[in-house]
Amino acid sequence: MTKQRVLQVSPLRPRNAICVVGTEVFLDIHRSIPRGATSFDVHGTSGVRVHIIYNHDLVREPMSEPRWPLDAKIEITITMDFPSETVNDNKVSQNSSEPIETAWLYLTCVSKYCTNICQNSKWTWGPDGHGAVLLVNCDRDSHRTQDSHLWLSSFLDLQDMSLMILRTQGPSALFAENKLVLQVPASDADKVRVFHAAGECFYKPVLGPDKLSYVVDHASRQEITFYVEGLAFPDQDFSGLVFFSVTLLEVSSESFPDTPVFTDTVVFRVSPWIMTPNTLQPLEVFVCRDANPNVDFLSAMRALVKKANCKLTVCPQLENRRDRWIQDELEFGYVEAPHKLFPVVFDSPRNRGLQNFPLRRILGPDFGYVTREPPKSQVSGLDSFGNLDVSPPVMVQGKEYPLGRILIGSFFPRSGGRRMAKVIRDFLYAQVVQAPVEVYSDWLNVGHVDEFLTFVPASDRKGFRLLLASPRACYQLFEEKQQQGHGDAAQFTGEGLKFISSSYYEILANETLRRSNRYAQNCIDWNRKILKQQLGLSEEDIIDIPQLFVLRDSYADSFFPDLVNLVVLGTHLGIPKPFGPIVDGQCCLEEKVRSLLEPLGLTCTFINDFFSYFELAGDVHCGTNVLRKPFSFQWWNMIP
Numbered sequence: 001m002t003k004q005r006v007l008q009v010s011p012l013r014p015r016n017a018i019c020v021v022g023t024e025v026f027l028d029i030h031r032s033i034p035r036g037a038t039s040f041d042v043h044g045t046s047g048v049r050v051h052i053i054y055n056h057d058l059v060r061e062p063m064s065e066p067r068w069p070l071d072a073k074i075e076i077t078i079t080m081d082f083p084s085e086t087v088n089d090n091k092v093s094q095n096s097s098e099p100i101e102t103a104w105l106y107l108t109c110v111s112k113y114c115t116n117i118c119q120n121s122k123w124t125w126g127p128d129g130h131g132a133v134l135l136v137n138c139d140r141d142s143h144r145t146q147d148s149h150l151w152l153s154s155f156l157d158l159q160d161m162s163l164m165i166l167r168t169q170g171p172s173a174l175f176a177e178n179k180l181v182l183q184v185p186a187s188d189a190d191k192v193r194v195f196h197a198a199g200e201c202f203y204k205p206v207l208g209p210d211k212l213s214y215v216v217d218h219a220s221r222q223e224i225t226f227y228v229e230g231l232a233f234p235d236q237d238f239s240g241l242v243f244f245s246v247t248l249l250e251v252s253s254e255s256f257p258d259t260p261v262f263t264d265t266v267v268f269r270v271s272p273w274i275m276t277p278n279t280l281q282p283l284e285v286f287v288c289r290d291a292n293p294n295v296d297f298l299s300a301m302r303a304l305v306k307k308a309n310c311k312l313t314v315c316p317q318l319e320n321r322r323d324r325w326i327q328d329e330l331e332f333g334y335v336e337a338p339h340k341l342f343p344v345v346f347d348s349p350r351n352r353g354l355q356n357f358p359l360r361r362i363l364g365p366d367f368g369y370v371t372r373e374p375p376k377s378q379v380s381g382l383d384s385f386g387n388l389d390v391s392p393p394v395m396v397q398g399k400e401y402p403l404g405r406i407l408i409g410s411f412f413p414r415s416g417g418r419r420m421a422k423v424i425r426d427f428l429y430a431q432v433v434q435a436p437v438e439v440y441s442d443w444l445n446v447g448h449v450d451e452f453l454t455f456v457p458a459s460d461r462k463g464f465r466l467l468l469a470s471p472r473a474c475y476q477l478f479e480e481k482q483q484q485g486h487g488d489a490a491q492f493t494g495e496g497l498k499f500i501s502s503s504y505y506e507i508l509a510n511e512t513l514r515r516s517n518r519y520a521q522n523c524i525d526w527n528r529k530i531l532k533q534q535l536g537l538s539e540e541d542i543i544d545i546p547q548l549f550v551l552r553d554s555y556a557d558s559f560f561p562d563l564v565n566l567v568v569l570g571t572h573l574g575i576p577k578p579f580g581p582i583v584d585g586q587c588c589l590e591e592k593v594r595s596l597l598e599p600l601g602l603t604c605t606f607i608n609d610f611f612s613y614f615e616l617a618g619d620v621h622c623g624t625n626v627l628r629k630p631f632s633f634q635w636w637n638m639i640p
Contacts, residue, residue, distance in 0.1 A: 308569035326480025409441025489581035
C-alpha cells in the first residue's frame with residue numbers, strides 16, 4: 001500500500017479525521033510523547049486495523065503486555081475496510097507509559113472513490129491490458145457548437161460519450177461539511193469536455209477547455225454519472241491520454257485552506273483514427289459526375305458496384321464543382337470504443353472543387369470528420385490522399401500489425417524533393433496503431449503511391465497480394481509477343497485512339513522510352529525493398545503488373561492507363577482498360593492481368609477511363625473512393 005496521509009495525535013485533545021477504505025494512513029505518535037515515557041501501545045475499535053511495522057532484528061514483539069519501546073524505529077499505520085455509518089464511529093487510542101497518557105483519534109471512513117468503471121489509474125495495451133477509451137465526438141448529432149457554456153440536450157451526443165462514474169459511500173453529514181472536487185489538468189482541458197445531468201433532459205458542461213475543476217453536487221449519493229467526450233485526436237503534442245482526478249477536501253474553517261484527504265485518478269485514451277485497407281468489405285462507393293462527360297465511366301461503375309453488392313453514391317456536378325478526383329480529396333476511416341464505433345472521414349488540404357463535400361455531405365449523425373490544414377503555401381500534390389494507403393494486417397520480424405501499416409508517399413533521400421505536409425504526417429504517426437511507412441513517390445509527376453502499388457485480397461498465404469507496377473514485366477510480355485510473330489500488334493488500338501497507336505516494334509525500339517522505364521523500374525525496386533522490409537513480405541507476396549511510364553521534365557507519367565490504379569470491391573476489381581495490343585482477338589495486357597489475378601479468386605472488370613480520367617493524369621482509383629467495414633480486431637488489444 002502507498003501511504004496517503006500522516007496524522008498526528010495528542011493527549012491534549014482528540015483528533016478527528018477522515019479515512020478512505022483501502023488506503024493506508026501513517027500515525028505519528030512521536031511528536032506527542034509525554035516527557036519520561038518509555039513505551040506505548042495502540043488500540044483500535046473493530047472497524048480499524050492497526051499495523052505495527054518494525055525491524056525484527058532490533059525489536060522483539062511484546063509477549064505479555066502489548067507495549068512497544070519508544071526509542072526504537074517503529075511505525076504505525078491504520079487502515080479501514082468498510083465505510084462508516086455515522087460520523088466518528090471508529091476510534092484509535094494511543095497510550096504512553098509513566099506517566100500514563102492517552103491520545104484519541106476519531107475516524108470517519110468513506111469508500112474509495114472511483115471515477116470510471118475500469119477502476120484503473122494507468123492505461124495499458126494488449127489483450128490483458130486495461131483502461132478506459134474515449135471517442136472524439138466529431139460527428140454531427142445536433143447543431144451544438146464548440147461553446148463549452150452550451151448545455152447539451154441531445155441524447156444522440158450522449159451515446160458517443162464515455163461514462164465516468166463517481167462512486168461514494170459514507171455518512172451524509174461528512175459530505176455536507178467537506179468538498180469533493182473533480183479536476184482535469186490544464187494540459188488536458190482542451191482535449192475533453194465532461195457533462196453532468198442538470199435536470200431530466202439537460203446536461204451541463206462541468207469540465208473542459210475553460211473549466212478545470214468542479215465541486216461535485218450531492219456527493220453523498222452513492223453513484224454519480226458523468227459523460228465524457230473527446231475534443232481532439234492524438235497528435236504530435238498530444239499522446240491521446242487524458243487524466244481526471246477526484247479529491248476529497250477536508251474543510252477546516254473559512255480562514256484556512258481546505259486540506260486534501262485523498263485523491264484518486266483515472267485515465268482515458270482517445271481512440272485513434274483508423275484507416276481501412278482494400279481487403280475489408282466495401283460498403284459504399286463514391287464517384288463524381290462531371291460535365292466533361294464521364295457517363296460511360298459512371299455506367300461501368302454502377303454495374304461493378306451492383307456485382308459487389310454495395311451502395312453507390314454519385315456526387316453531382318453542383319457539389320463537386322468539376323472536381324472528379326474524389327480519392328485525392330478524402331480518406332475514410334473510423335474510431336472505436338467498447339460502447340460505440342462510427343466512420344470518420346479525413347479531409348485532405350488540397351481544397352479544390354470537392355473542398356466542401358466531406359464537411360457538407362458526409363459529416364452527420366454517426367459519421368465524423370477530421371482535417372489537418374498546413375499553411376496554404378506549403379500544400380503540394382503529395383498532400384492529396386491518392387498519396388495515402390494502408391496495408392492489410394502484417395507481421396514483421398515477429399511483431400504484429402493487426403491493423404496494417406499506413407503508407408505515405410514521400411521524396412527520395414535527397415534534398416529538394418516533395419513531401420506530404422508535416423501536420424498530416426504528424427497526425428498519422430500519432431495514431432500509433434498503424435505505424436506509418438514512408439515510401440518514395442516523388443519520382444512520379446502526380447507523386448501518389450496509388451500510381452505504382454495497391455493491395456488485393458487473396459484466400460491463401462497472408463490473405464492478400466501486393467501489386468506493383470512493373471516496366472520490366474511489361475517489356476518481357478511485349479518481347480514474348482514479338483518473338484511469337486505479333487510484332488505489328490499495336491498499343492492504343494481502341495476506338496478514337498489510332499492517332500497515338502504504337503506497334504510492339506515501335507515500343508521496343510524506342511530507346512528514350514526504354515531509358516524512362518529503366519529509371520521507373522529502379523524507383524519501384526527501391527520501394528519494393530522498403531515494402532518487403534517494413535511489411536514483412538516475400539517475393540511470393542508480390543505480383544508484378546505490366547506497366548510502362550514516360551518521363552516528362554524528370555517526372556514520370558503512365559504511358560497507358562495505369563493497371564494498378566484500380567478499385568477493389570471484395571473479389572471484384574475495377575481496372576483501367578489499357579488498350580493494349582490485340583493478339584488472337586484479346587488485349588494481351590488484359591489477358592496477362594487476368595492470368596495473374598483470377599487464380600486468387602478475383603474477377604477483373606476493365607473500365608474505359610481513357611478520356612474521362614487517364615488523359616487528365618488519373619485513373620479508376622483516383623476517381624473513386626470506398627467506405628469499408630471496420631476491422632473486427634479492436635485496436636486496444638494490440639501492442640504498438
